[in-house]
Each structure stands twice: as structure tokens, then as C-alpha cells.
Amino acid sequence: MSIDKTNIDLNRKLNLYDEKYFEGLYESLHPELMTYGIKICRNEDYVMDSIHEVFLDLWQHKSRLDKIDQKKPYIFRSLRNHLINRIRIQERFLPAYDSTASSQQDGVPFTISQEEIIIGNEDEAMNAEKVRDLLANLTDHQREIVFLKYYSGLSDTQIAEITGMKVQSVRNHLSKSLRKLREVIIPVFLIFFV
Amino acid sequence: MADKYDLDRFINDSRFLEYVFEGKHKSYWADYLLRYPENLADFTKAEEWLRSWKFKTHTTSKEKYASYLKKFKDSIYIDSAYEKQVKPAKSADMTWLLKIAAVVVLAIFSIGLVVFLHQQQEIIEVAQEESLPAKVVKTAGRKMKPAFMLSDGTFVRLNSESSIEFPEKFDSLQREVILKGEAFFEVAPDVNRPFIIYCDEMLITVLGTSFNIRSYADDKRSHVAVKSGKVLVRKSDDQPEESKLLEIGEMISLYKDSQKLVKSSFDLEQMFGWTEGKIVFKDADVSEIVKKLERWYDVDINVKLSQSIQRGYSGRFSNVALEYILEGIGFSLGFQYEINGRNVKIYD
Structure with missing residues (x-):
């Protein structure tokens, strides 16, 4: 076939998702993904490796990106799945979290330490401890939802997409968690704000 | 004094949570507080309570982050240059199959299109x-x-x-x-x-x-x-x-x-609009507009303006008739036009 026969209007989609795009995506989402990932798996290198792989995977299948409306929840979910798979493969990386706090089998371990909480009041150490205790009384699922809501400001639908739950159960978990959190924080809060 | 159950009303309201965490429904809550000012205290407390603590962003050492970022950048830049080498063998096989399939489909499509266009007598x-x-x-x-x-x-x-x-x-x-x-x-x-x-x-x-x-x-x-x-x-x-x-x-x-x-x-x-069939003008003067339209529509444009138009014209058009463009630009820059086959006249 001579070349003039290929004279067609391919109407090709111009490449939006180039190297620079991915570089920017990586840099802008890394701190948030790291903060999330470290709560599932307490090994920094491990989470860094997973983030790297998630982005590499995204890059190698970039043609699919057009079909993904919301890239952020998609990337969060990918990281979550990555970490779960790795934890399953290498049990030794399981974080030593309080086994009494989590009775469910299917959830992802999700631990939050005292240092990871910022309190807007004066008596920080004490309150951070209280919040940590309260969070420890939640299930892994509830902790994860509270985190995604508080930290990343994701919508219930987006959280449902990340955690693989129904939107309604995300809502139920969230209000249940907030009621539990309020039990102890309220007195503290009343001292400072009333 | 408000007790915790007054706060619950807000905490259990998903619209309230969306307001605090996602910044939505601002006008809804403004209206609500205008209508029920007595709830303002509870509302404020619930919001302050929800905002009274938050999570810290995890800090990674700069060196470590830089080395990971470099690793990622290297991977994608090398990958785009040596596309095949980075991918694992299995997926490379698949990609080749896909590529061959794409070429076959493309060939069939292009032959079909060429035949079609020849029948339409529209291709030169x-x-x-x-x-x-x-x-x-x-x-x-x-x-x-x-x-x-x-x-x-x-x-x-x-x-x-x-x-x-x-x-x-x-x-x-x-x-x-x-x-x-x-x-x-x-x-x-x-x-x-x-x-x-x-x-x-x-x-x-x-x-x-x-x-x-x-x-x-x-x-x-x-x-x-x-x-x-x-x-x-x-x-x-x-x-x-x-x-x-x-x-x-x-x-x-x-x-x-x-x-x-x-x-x-x-x-x-x-810059790239023309590749998608868009004519884009940005602060374009009459001579630039004329040159572009002559090329685009294969017409000869004769400009007869008593005084030159200093203002530039900005606008974009997607696959439209020449009349439409001239009407728009003419209205904006203040000229009349006349189309006679391939000859176009622009005048005051």
C-alpha cells in the first residue's frame, strides 16, 4: 500500500497524559497517599514502593485514564489494594496493632498513633491521647472512614469507592464513629468552648 | 447550655458533615441560620468540635522522597523512549498482539475510507x-x-x-x-x-x-x-x-x-486548535484574520477599508461556515462583507 492511501483523518486524541502530567500527579498526591498508606502499613519504604508501583501501573495503562472520572479515589483504592496484597504475601510486615480493637476479619488494619493527631486546643498531649483512645475504640473500617473524611475531605461516594463499601454503610459508620468520638471529646470541648 | 444531644442533630446530618469537610451547601446553611437564628450556637459548636482536631501529614525525609521521585521520573521517561524494554515480557507479547490487531483494523479502515472518499469525489x-x-x-x-x-x-x-x-x-x-x-x-x-x-x-x-x-x-x-x-x-x-x-x-x-x-x-x-478543526484568533489583526481565512476556506479576500482597524480580535470557531465567522468578526470589528463564490469583499 503506497503512502497516499493512508491519507485519512485519524482524528486521534492528542496525548493529555504525558510524562509531565504524571510527574505532577505524583508530586501532588504523594504526601496524602503516604499519610494514608502508613496507617495501613507501618513500614515507610514499603508504602513508598507501593506508591511507586501504583503510579507506574497507572502510567503503563494510561489509555484507561480517560474512562476514570475521578482519579483521586481510583489512586487511593489502588494503593489500598496494593498494600493489602503485600500484607497478605508477607505477614511479617503486619503492624503490631491492638488486636482487641479489631474484631472483624475482612477489614484492613488501620492504625493511628498519637503523634499523627493535631489538637487545636492548648493541652495538646492530653487531648491527643484522648482522641487516640477514642479512635482505638473504633473498628478499622470506622477509623479509615473517619480518616478519609477528616484528612482528605472525600465525599461519602468516594470513600465508598476506595473502601469497597456501600455508600449507605459509609454514612452509617461515619455517624456511629462521630457519636463515639463525641462521648469523650464533648466534656473536653465544653471546657474550652463554653 | 447546649448538651451533646443538641449537637447530634448536626453531626448526624450528612449535609452538615459535607459542609464542614467538603465545603459544600454553604448557602443552604446560611439560609438555615437566617431562618433559625436560635440554632446558631449549636451550629457553631458542632462545627468547632468537628474542627477541633485533625490528622498530621506524614513527613518523609527529603532525600528519600527525592530518590523515589527520581526513580519514578526515570521509569516513565525511559519507558516512553524505549517503550518495549521496561514492560515485562508477558505484557509485551500482549502489546504486540494489540499493535498488530490495531494495524490490521487501521488498514481495513483506511482502505474503506479511501474507497468511500473516492466515491464521494471529495478528495483531491x-x-x-x-x-x-x-x-x-x-x-x-x-x-x-x-x-x-x-x-x-x-x-x-x-x-x-x-x-x-x-x-x-x-x-x-x-x-x-x-x-x-x-x-x-x-x-x-x-x-x-x-x-x-x-x-x-x-x-x-x-x-x-x-x-x-x-x-x-x-x-x-x-x-x-x-x-x-x-x-x-x-x-x-x-x-x-x-x-x-x-x-x-x-x-x-x-x-x-x-x-x-x-x-x-x-x-x-x-496553537493546536487547527488540528481539531478549530479556528482560534487571539488579538488577531485584520491581515492575520484574512490570511487565515483565505487558507482555511480557499477564498480570496479583498479588503477595502477606508481606515485600518487597530483593534485585535479574539474568538474561536469550530467547523462553521465562512459567513458565520465573517458575521461575528465583522460585528465585533465593525466591517461589512460580501461573498461572491470564491471572492470575498470586506468594506466599511
């Missing part, structure tokens, strides 16, 4: 083989914007009144083409064979990237604008070391009178 043959059998010259007349692929998979769209010369098959050392006029390129990556474009007075070297070159003989300046990847540009009589590196979002212009290369940024739509 633009390629002509020269005496040397290996060389192909494609010329786009006015009105035409042909798109095609070169033998290495590079995608080219020629703008009107432009031509490109290239070998039917590239040799194993390099890929060279000669361009006159304007064209958009999406060069297929191949690190072993740089892609070189010779145009009037510039020489452009690329590995794999997409960019626009405009080098019309009657324009005061020529330019190269990069949409993705990296491009090296130099004047034809410069040494290779004098090449200027252009990155994404950058363009370089060669001013023909001063023979200087000047780097600047550009408007994406204005």
Missing part, C-alpha cells in the same frame, strides 16, 4: 511520487488539512498550503523530513533514530513528542511549539551545539528580519 490527490521512487511529497492546498502516518508510525497533520517531503520508508540511521508551511507532528519514539525536520531556516531534532511547526514563507516569523516531550531547535546555519532545548509548553520563534531565535510560552488552543 495530494501526494505525488517524484522521479526518485523513495521520496514522497505531500501537498495540502487551501481548505485541506490532511492527516497521515509516516512509515515509522509518526503522525502528521498538514495545515493548508503546506507540503512535506519524506522517504517512503525511513532508513535505519535517521528519520528526515522537509517541511514547508505548517504541520503538527506526533513523533513515534525511537531513541536510535532521531527525527529531524528541515524547514526554511530551522532544523528541529526530536526523539518522540508532539509539537507544531509553522514556517510559511510569507510570515514574518516561523515557530515551533511543543505540546509534549522535548525538542531541539537550531537555525540551519548554526552548529549542533547551538541548539536550543524546548520543553513542554514552550515555543521558539525565528524572526526572519533579525534572524534571532526567541523563546516564549504559548496558548495551547490557539
Whole structure:
């Protein structure tokens, strides 16, 4: 076939998702993904490796990106799945979290330490401890939802997409968690704000 | 004093949570508080309570983050240059299958389209083989914007009144083409064979990237604008070391009178719009508008204005009739027009 026969209007989609795009995506989402990932798996290198792989995977299948409306929840979910798979493969990386706090089998371990909480009041150490205790009384699922809501400001639908739950159960978990959190924080809060 | 159960009303309201955490429903809650001012105290407390603590962002050491970022950048930049090598063998096999399938589908599609277009009698043959059998010259007349692929998979769209010369098959050392006029390129990556474009007075070297070159003989300046990847540009009589590196979002212009290369940024739509059938004007004067429309619609425009219009015109049009554009611009710049077949008159 001579070349003039290929004279067609391919109407090709111009490449939006180039190297620079991915570089920017990586840099802008890394701190948030790291903060999330470290709560599932307490090994920094491990989470860094997973983030790297998630982005590499995204890059190698970039043609699919057009079909993904919301890239952020998609990337969060990918990281979550990555970490779960790795934890399953290498049990030794399981974080030593309080086994009494989590009775469910299917959830992802999700631990939050005292240092990871910022309190807007004066008596920080004490309150951070209280919040940590309260969070420890939640299930892994509830902790994860509270985190995604508080930290990343994701919508219930987006959280449902990340955690693989129904939107309604995300809502139920969230209000249940907030009621539990309020039990102890309220007195503290009343001292400072009333 | 409000007790915790008064706060619950808000905490259990998903619209309230969406207001606090996602910044939604602001006007809803403003209305609510106007209507029920007695709830303002509870509302404020609930909001302050929810905001009284938050999570800290995890800090990674700078060195570690930098090394991971570098690893990622290296992976993707190398990957795009040596596409096949990075991928694992299995998926590479699959990609090859897909590629072959795509080529087959494309071939069937293009034969079908060519046959169809010939039947429609709308296509004008633009390629002509020269005496040397290996060389192909494609010329786009006015009105035409042909798109095609070169033998290495590079995608080219020629703008009107432009031509490109290239070998039917590239040799194993390099890929060279000669361009006159304007064209958009999406060069297929191949690190072993740089892609070189010779145009009037510039020489452009690329590995794999997409960019626009405009080098019309009657324009005061020529330019190269990069949409993705990296491009090296130099004047034809410069040494290779004098090449200027252009990155994404950058363009370089060669001013023909001063023979200087000047780097600047550009408007994406204005530069690449034509490849998607859009005519884009940005602060364009009458002569620029006339030149563009003549090429685009294959008409001759005769300007008879008693005094020249100083104002520039900005606007965009997507696949519309010439009358529509002239009506719009004429209204904005204050001129009348008359279309008589291929002849157009612009007057006060």
C-alpha cells in the first residue's frame, strides 16, 4: 500500500497524559497517599514502593485514564489494594496493632498513633491521647472512614469507592464513629468552648 | 447550655458533615441560620468540635522522597523512549498482539475510507511520487488539512498550503523530513533514530513528542511549539551545539528580519486548535484574520477599508461556515462583507 492511501483523518486524541502530567500527579498526591498508606502499613519504604508501583501501573495503562472520572479515589483504592496484597504475601510486615480493637476479619488494619493527631486546643498531649483512645475504640473500617473524611475531605461516594463499601454503610459508620468520638471529646470541648 | 444531644442533630446530618469537610451547601446553611437564628450556637459548636482536631501529614525525609521521585521520573521517561524494554515480557507479547490487531483494523479502515472518499469525489490527490521512487511529497492546498502516518508510525497533520517531503520508508540511521508551511507532528519514539525536520531556516531534532511547526514563507516569523516531550531547535546555519532545548509548553520563534531565535510560552488552543478543526484568533489583526481565512476556506479576500482597524480580535470557531465567522468578526470589528463564490469583499 503506497503512502497516499493512508491519507485519512485519524482524528486521534492528542496525548493529555504525558510524562509531565504524571510527574505532577505524583508530586501532588504523594504526601496524602503516604499519610494514608502508613496507617495501613507501618513500614515507610514499603508504602513508598507501593506508591511507586501504583503510579507506574497507572502510567503503563494510561489509555484507561480517560474512562476514570475521578482519579483521586481510583489512586487511593489502588494503593489500598496494593498494600493489602503485600500484607497478605508477607505477614511479617503486619503492624503490631491492638488486636482487641479489631474484631472483624475482612477489614484492613488501620492504625493511628498519637503523634499523627493535631489538637487545636492548648493541652495538646492530653487531648491527643484522648482522641487516640477514642479512635482505638473504633473498628478499622470506622477509623479509615473517619480518616478519609477528616484528612482528605472525600465525599461519602468516594470513600465508598476506595473502601469497597456501600455508600449507605459509609454514612452509617461515619455517624456511629462521630457519636463515639463525641462521648469523650464533648466534656473536653465544653471546657474550652463554653 | 447546649448538651451533646443538641449537637447530634448536626453531626448526624450528612449535609452538615459535607459542609464542614467538603465545603459544600454553604448557602443552604446560611439560609438555615437566617431562618433559625436560635440554632446558631449549636451550629457553631458542632462545627468547632468537628474542627477541633485533625490528622498530621506524614513527613518523609527529603532525600528519600527525592530518590523515589527520581526513580519514578526515570521509569516513565525511559519507558516512553524505549517503550518495549521496561514492560515485562508477558505484557509485551500482549502489546504486540494489540499493535498488530490495531494495524490490521487501521488498514481495513483506511482502505474503506479511501474507497468511500473516492466515491464521494471529495478528495483531491495530494501526494505525488517524484522521479526518485523513495521520496514522497505531500501537498495540502487551501481548505485541506490532511492527516497521515509516516512509515515509522509518526503522525502528521498538514495545515493548508503546506507540503512535506519524506522517504517512503525511513532508513535505519535517521528519520528526515522537509517541511514547508505548517504541520503538527506526533513523533513515534525511537531513541536510535532521531527525527529531524528541515524547514526554511530551522532544523528541529526530536526523539518522540508532539509539537507544531509553522514556517510559511510569507510570515514574518516561523515557530515551533511543543505540546509534549522535548525538542531541539537550531537555525540551519548554526552548529549542533547551538541548539536550543524546548520543553513542554514552550515555543521558539525565528524572526526572519533579525534572524534571532526567541523563546516564549504559548496558548495551547490557539496553537493546536487547527488540528481539531478549530479556528482560534487571539488579538488577531485584520491581515492575520484574512490570511487565515483565505487558507482555511480557499477564498480570496479583498479588503477595502477606508481606515485600518487597530483593534485585535479574539474568538474561536469550530467547523462553521465562512459567513458565520465573517458575521461575528465583522460585528465585533465593525466591517461589512460580501461573498461572491470564491471572492470575498470586506468594506466599511
